[in-house]
Amino acid sequence: MGSPDESRKTWNEFLKGDQQALLKLYQLYYVNLMNYGAKMTNNRDFTNDCLMDMLIDLWDRRESLPTVDNIRAYLTTCLRRTITGKYKHIKWQNSKHPDIALENQLFEAPYEDYLTSLQTNVNVTNIILKGLDKLTDRQKHLLRLKFFDNLNYDEIAEICGITKRTAYNIIHDSLKILKVYLIANKINPSSLDITFTLICVFLALEEVINHSRN
Amino acid sequence: MEYLDFEIEDFLIDDTFQQYCLGSNPESTKFWRNWLNENPEKKVVADKARDMYFLLNGNLTSRSYKIHYDTFSLKLANHNHRQKNWFSLQLSKSKSTIASAAVVMIILFAGLLYCFYLPGKLQNQNLTVLSNKAGEKRTFTLPDGTIVILNNDSELSYQKSFNQKDRIVKLSGEAYFEVVHDKYKVFRVHTKMLEIKDLGTIFNVKAYPNDKYTEASLIEGSIELKVINSPSARVILKPKEKILVDNQSTTSANEHKNSKTNTPEAYKITTTTENPLVKTITEIDWVSSRLTFNDENFDSISKRLERWYGVKIIFENNAIKTYRFVGTFNNQNLIEVLNILKLSNDFNYRKEGNSIIIY
Numbered sequence: 001m002g003s004p005d006e007s008r009k010t011w012n013e014f015l016k017g018d019q020q021a022l023l024k025l026y027q028l029y030y031v032n033l034m035n036y037g038a039k040m041t042n043n044r045d046f047t048n049d050c051l052m053d054m055l056i057d058l059w060d061r062r063e064s065l066p067t068v069d070n071i072r073a074y075l076t077t078c079l080r081r082t083i084t085g086k087y088k089h090i091k092w093q094n095s096k097h098p099d100i101a102l103e104n105q106l107f108e109a110p111y112e113d114y115l116t117s118l119q120t121n122v123n124v125t126n127i128i129l130k131g132l133d134k135l136t137d138r139q140k141h142l143l144r145l146k147f148f149d150n151l152n153y154d155e156i157a158e159i160c161g162i163t164k165r166t167a168y169n170i171i172h173d174s175l176k177i178l179k180v181y182l183i184a185n186k187i188n189p190s191s192l193d194i195t196f197t198l199i200c201v202f203l204a205l206e207e208v209i210n211h212s213r214n
Numbered sequence: 215m216e217y218l219d220f221e222i223e224d225f226l227i228d229d230t231f232q233q234y235c236l237g238s239n240p241e242s243t244k245f246w247r248n249w250l251n252e253n254p255e256k257k258v259v260a261d262k263a264r265d266m267y268f269l270l271n272g273n274l275t276s277r278s279y280k281i282h283y284d285t286f287s288l289k290l291a292n293h294n295h296r297q298k299n300w301f302s303l304q305l306s307k308s309k310s311t312i313a314s315a316a317v318v319m320i321i322l323f324a325g326l327l328y329c330f331y332l333p334g335k336l337q338n339q340n341l342t343v344l345s346n347k348a349g350e351k352r353t354f355t356l357p358d359g360t361i362v363i364l365n366n367d368s369e370l371s372y373q374k375s376f377n378q379k380d381r382i383v384k385l386s387g388e389a390y391f392e393v394v395h396d397k398y399k400v401f402r403v404h405t406k407m408l409e410i411k412d413l414g415t416i417f418n419v420k421a422y423p424n425d426k427y428t429e430a431s432l433i434e435g436s437i438e439l440k441v442i443n444s445p446s447a448r449v450i451l452k453p454k455e456k457i458l459v460d461n462q463s464t465t466s467a468n469e470h471k472n473s474k475t476n477t478p479e480a481y482k483i484t485t486t487t488e489n490p491l492v493k494t495i496t497e498i499d500w501v502s503s504r505l506t507f508n509d510e511n512f513d514s515i516s517k518r519l520e521r522w523y524g525v526k527i528i529f530e531n532n533a534i535k536t537y538r539f540v541g542t543f544n545n546q547n548l549i550e551v552l553n554i555l556k557l558s559n560d561f562n563y564r565k566e567g568n569s570i571i572i573y
Contacts, residue, residue: 019290019294022290023286023287023290026283026286027238027239027283028238030236030238030274030279030282030283031236031238031271031274034272034274034282035271035272035274038272044274044278044282048282048285048286051286052285052286052289055286056289056290056293059290059293114272115269115270115272115273118272118273119269119273124269128269143270146227147232147267147270147271148270148271148272150232150271152229168227171227172223172224172227175222175223175226175227175266176221176223178266179221179222179223179266182266
């Protein structure tokens with residue numbers, strides 16, 4: 001995230017050998033790269049392993065790196081290479097992460113597909129799916145660029161060929177629609193876990209009663 | 215911009231607010247924390263916006279961010295350390311005395327750096343101690359690359375010679391291990407009641423001195439165990455099996471075991487349990503910050519709550535200790551958890567300082 005200037009400044013400090021800048025790069029691109037990797041591997045921890053290896057490798061080679069125009073694109077490419085390399089290595093060893101299957105990146109899946117595959121709570125999945133259903137494809141696309149890919153408004157404006165103001169307004173409207181939907185269905189995101197837990201507790205209660213009857 | 219009129223969508227669309235939710239930018243975190251302290255009436259709306267943010271960003275929460283970020287900074291520190299050592303090795307190849315002096319200096323410097331970067335207190339020069347207080351959970355990468363997630367109120371220590379000939383760590387409390395395979399250097403975990411020998415696997419060890427049992431659960435691979443109080447017994451666990459060792463058992467109790475008296479057995483082997491709702495292994499739910507009770511009595515639950523939230527729990531009525539609960543909690547605070555438990559069984563609680571009195 002962060003402004004383009006901030007990213008550029010951090011990158012330059014990193015090249016000069018400032019390790020704080022390396023940590024800052026991790027912070028700035030965490031959401032973007034984690035989600036990019038999760039799309040490929042569907043495994044967060046494996047993605048983080050790759051992300052860490054990639055950044056440390058860049059750190060070691062910082063003096064011989066090529067000139068980078070688009071930092072995000074460069075890091076994304078590096079991460080993709082690291083993931084593919086590490087995946088082959090694991091395949092070869094065939095131990096640690098047997099559950100990772102590398103997705104073919106020929107075409108992009110819709111936003112809701114990614115969200116569902118990364119969400120562990122079925123109730124939440126259903127609600128978010130119904131909510132997103134109320135939005136147009138364009139609205140969903142912009143929400144994804146903003147929240148899942150974590151781009152800044154300059155980048156979104158450039159990709160979609162609109163002004164920053166328009167991008168901002170579309171995202172604002174989409175959030176409003178989504179929020180109204182969630183509230184209209186009396187579903188407050190923070191109460192979800194509690195509802196879920198309550199079910200467990202009631203099940204437990206029933207069990208205890210049965211137990212005491214026996 | 216007037217923050218006071220902010221609705222959910224206004225919070226959400228703000229980049230600094232998103233950074234605050236994730237905890238990825240200390241400045242944004244500081245700003246929004248202060249702001250919410252000054253405007254507590256906006257807290258409900260901001261909390262809703264925060265939950266919605268985690269729905270939209272693909273379920274990346276502040277907790278997962280923190281675990282990943284800590285792992286990265288530790289790995290980086292280890293990497294620096296390793297590089298310094300490698301550098302000193304290169305130098306020692308040239309035979310000039312100045313170089314040797316420099317090597318000594320660099321090794322000393324690297325050692326200092328090492329101590330400085332490693333969290334946890336350093337008891338003496340040869341021992342590295344990683345320790346967590348109640349309510350803390352951290353991820354460490356050991357010098358051999360093994361990943362350890364250390365649970366609340368736990369301590370892990372290893373000698374400086376770790377990873378030279380062998381790899382031995384001592385554990386008191388609970389930890390999750392992802393061991394890097396090295397067939398020449400066996401990885402061992404020593405606890406008071408149990409010794410675990412392993413060759414590149416994933417397993418969880420729970421060895422709190424004041425719990426009833428010491429437990430080891432195997433997730434992947436294979437491990438060999440030695441039960442301290444019955445030295446003759448060597449146990450090999452298969453994936454999804456776990457061993458329970460009674461912390462009260464004594465050596466003498468086991469010598470009688472063969473003569474078929476009624477003394478309890480030193481250990482038993484069962485299978486790990488699956489959380490039916492989220493299809494995870496209950497024994498390692500804590501790694502993903504899930505607090506799971508699987509038909510446990512309140513006495514043992516209270517010990518876990520004490521460690522998890524860093525409080526003291528006192529029972530005024532001992533009958534309550536036998537209540538049993540099943541449930542899974544994600545990121546909820548202690549009061550929310552107690553309120554939910556209260557719905558299913560008849561008890562009350564009050565807060566006195568850092569203690570919870572249950573009656």
